[in-house]
Amino acid sequence: MQLPWNALDCVLLDMDGTLLDLHFDNHFWLEHLPARYADKHGFTLQHAKAELYPLFAAQQGQLSWYCLDYWARELDLPIVGLKREIMHLISLRDDAAAFLQALQHSGKRVLLITNAHRDSLSLKLERVELAPYFERLISAHDYGFPKEQQAFWQALVSDTGIDPARSLFIDDSLPVLRSAQRFGVAQLLAVRQPDSQKGPKDTEEFAAVEDYRALLSGL
Incomplete structure (x- = not known):
């Protein structure tokens, strides 16, 4: 995969499912949290999932879906503490390190932009040393809008001064990529296998990264 690196000044990278294996997040929301919810209420796991999954679906694409404070209030559970119980599952994709190292020495601006809540971001950073590779680590919660909304991108440009027409953005979420496309981000890539266990x-209309090392040519 040959990217027009000479035409790019900035690289925008998502975190979960893009740099980090999405297995942690999928396991937490689909298995671990329902299990703890079942324990709290004396439900079967099947009953807990039947109750929780529609609640999750109703919030997807909104900032509340990514907000740990919201779910802690709604479910009356210590969400950050429950995440910490399985934090050993947090891991960097095998192919991402070489790409991040190359970007670090490329002279380009490199920003992490994630919908993850700041508490979730902090937990990930305890396990994986991402911060040194980035100029900024930006949570959508800083702006009050998820990446699915145009207001996020407007706030990002206002805050950072990046030029969308000279930027590359990589994300595993197709709705997020479509939002970036509508805003005018020039180069967009999806992720072929966000969760190593699936x-x-x-990735429909988007070209996809299968191995980040394939992007290094010309960088």
């Missing part, structure tokens, strides 16, 4: 996904 198969490749259909």
